[in-house]
Structures are given as structure tokens and as C-alpha cells.
Amino acid sequence: xxxxxxxxxxxxxxxxxxxxxxxxxxxxxxxxxxxxxxxxxxxxxxxxxxxxxxxxxxxxxxxxxxxxxxxxxxxxxxxxxxxxxxxxxxxxxxxxxxxxxxxxxxxxxxxxxxxxxxxxxxxxxxxxxxxxxxxxxxxxxxxxxxxxxxxxxxxxxxxxxxxxxxxxxxxxxxxxxxxxxxxxxxxxxxxxxxxxxxxxxxxxxxxxxxxxxxxxxxxxxxxxxxxxxxxxxxxxxxxxxxxxxxxxxxxxxxxxxxxxxxxxxxxxxx
Numbered sequence: 001x002x003x004x005x006x007x008x009x010x011x012x013x014x015x016x017x018x019x020x021x022x023x024x025x026x027x028x029x030x031x032x033x034x035x036x037x038x039x040x041x042x043x044x045x046x047x048x049x050x051x052x053x054x055x056x057x058x059x060x061x062x063x064x065x066x067x068x069x070x071x072x073x074x075x076x077x078x079x080x081x082x083x084x085x086x087x088x089x090x091x092x093x094x095x096x097x098x099x100x101x102x103x104x105x106x107x108x109x110x111x112x113x114x115x116x117x118x119x120x121x122x123x124x125x126x127x128x129x130x131x132x133x134x135x136x137x138x139x140x141x142x143x144x145x146x147x148x149x150x151x152x153x154x155x156x157x158x159x160x161x162x163x164x165x166x167x168x169x170x171x172x173x174x175x176x177x178x179x180x181x182x183x184x185x186x187x188x189x190x191x192x193x194x195x196x197x198x199x200x201x202x203x204x205x206x207x208x209x210x211x212x213x214x215x216x217x218x219x220x221x222x223x224x225x226x227x228x229x230x231x232x233x234x235x236x237x238x239x240x241x242x243x244x245x246x247x248x249x250x251x252x253x254x255x256x257x258x259x260x261x262x263x264x265x266x267x268x269x270x
Contacts, residue, residue, distance in 0.1 A: 030058050030087040034107070036065045036094045041232055048093065049148035051125050055132055058144055060087050063151040065094070066234055068108055070213035074154040074221055079108045081154075093124075100124040153220035161223065162249035165269070166206070166240070174204040174243075179260045184267055200243040208266075210259045211237045224250045238262050 033052075037044050045062055052059050069075050082090075082105045090103040092115075101115035119127050174190035190207070193199065199207060211218060215231040218224050224237060236257065240249040256262040 029089055030060050030085065031089045031091050032082060032087050032105075033059050033062045033091040033093060034065050034068060035062060035092075036096065038095060044095075045148045045150065048125070049145075052091075053144040055129055057091075059091070060085060060145070060149065061151050062148050064214055064217065064232070065092070067151070067213045067217040069111070070154075070211050070217060070221070071209070071239075073156055075108065077154050077156070078151070079105065082108065098122060098124065100128065152216050154217075156221055157246075160245070160247045161225070162240070162242070162247050165249060165251070166242075168206070171205045172203050173206045173208060173240075174199050175208045175263075177259070179263060181260060182263065187267070196241070196243040196246065204243055207241050207243055208263065209239045209241065210262070211239055222248075222250070224252075226252070236262055238266050240266075
């Protein structure tokens with residue numbers, strides 16, 4: 001009986017020692033991966049997702065780098081989405097530059113922000129694996145999405161599309177960026193304002209902005225006619241917005257690659 005009691009005490013002691021030797025629970029680290037990949041994007045993202053989850057990195061979403069700053073609205077809404085989903089890290093993978101950087105969520109609003117850690121070279125993910133093994137980083141999340149979830153749409157405020165180019169002969173148009181070759185009496189340089197009533201009160205009937213992103217992203221987010229809902233092709237769009245109604249007219253061409261070229265083409269068309 002005495003031997004049995006002694007054994008029970010020893011077993012309890014060993015179990016308690018094991019329990020209190022475990023690392024404390026940590027807040028789960030979630031990631032958004034921002035990528036710039038030239039070809040076979042879907043295939044490569046699947047491979048990256050498989051690699052990262054095998055390393056214990058919980059990538060909740062992926063997004064094409066060009067789409068994070070398509071417009072101020074989508075940029076701010078993406079940042080808010082990260083907060084809502086408690087995604088507290090941003091990974092940035094640039095295929096051409098052969099870089100992989102770890103950033104805070106503020107990277108979405110400021111792409112010049114400093115990386116917390118950075119990997120370069122041909123063996124990015126191998127180097128990442130070696131770094132994690134050296135730090136003996138514990139796996140904090142046990143259930144991962146089996147497939148990568150790519151953000152191809154950001155929620156925007158409802159608006160009405162203007163289907164045909166408005167008559168602009170007697171209208172004053174505001175623009176927030178100066179262009180050297182722009183010679184037009186109806187286009188005036190204005191300061192960026194969130195509240196468009198300021199423009200309307202000062203006789204400015206329309207504001208011109210520029211959106212840049214993939215066709216798929218801009219079709220899904222803004223419903224731009226003439227774009228493909230499945231294409232990763234990069235596209236520059238001029239957006240003419242009515243300052244009173246906030247209705248939008250979308251204009252793009254096949255040949256114009258710069259904002260100035262697109263603006264001059266837009267103004268030259270009747």
C-alpha cells in the first residue's frame with residue numbers, strides 16, 4: 001500500500017512538471033501575403049501556401065501587390081479588414097526582386113514602411129525555414145486553410161456608373177496631380193479632399209482620379225464594364241467623378257500606359 005502511494009506521488013509530480021514546463025499560450029499570428037508574381041500565379045501561390053503552412057505560418061489571405069493601393073477607398077477598407085480579421089502581420093513576396101519581407105499591417109497604407117525582418121536571394125523559403133528552426137518558433141495555429149484564399153474584391157460604397165462620357169465643354173474639372181503637358185482651361189489643380197462638397201461649393205463639377213490594378217480586381221470591386229472578371233492583366237483607369245452625386249465614369253484605352261497619356265486621350269475625345 002505504501003509503495004502504491006509513493007508511485008502515485010511520483011506520477012503526479014512528473015505530470016505537474018510536464019504541465020508547467022509548457023510554453024505559455026501566445027496570441028495566434030495571422031498573415032496577409034502581398035505578392036508580385038509574373039507568370040503562373042495560381043500555381044505558384046498554391047506552392048507558397050503549402051510551404052508556409054508546413055512552417056506553421058498561418059496565411060489567411062493573399063493579394064496582388066498592385067491591388068493594395070488601387071484607390072484610397074479600397075486601400076483603407078483593406079486595412080480595416082485586416083483589423084477585423086485580427087491579421088497582425090503582412091508578408092511581402094516579390095518574385096523579380098527575390099525578396100521576402102515581414103511587415104506590420106501599416107504596410108498597406110505606407111509601402112515605404114520598414115520591414116521587421118527581410119530575406120533575399122534564390123532560396124527565400126529555405127532561408128525562412130532555417131531561421132524559424134534556429135529560433136525554435138512553436139506552431140501557434142493548428143488549423144490552416146487547405147487552399148490559398150486570394151482577395152480579388154474589396155467592398156466599396158455603392159455608386160451609380162455613368163454609362164456615357166458627360167458633356168464637359170462648360171464644366172470645371174478638378175485634378176489633384178500636376179501634369180507638365182496638360183493645357184486645358186477647364187482642368188484646375190485642387191487639393192485632395194475627402195468631402196467632395198468642398199469642390200462642388202467652389203464650382204468644380206467633376207474630379208478626376210486614377211485607379212491602377214488587375215482587371216479582375218477592378219471589375220469585382222467597381223463593376224467596370226469592358227474588363228475581364230478573371231484577368232490578372234494590369235490596367236490603368238481614369239475615373240471621372242461627379243462632385244454632387246459621386247457617380248463615376250470609367251475611361252481606359254489599350255495604348256495609354258501613364259496617367260498623363262490617359263488624361264490627354266480622355267480630354268481629346270469629344
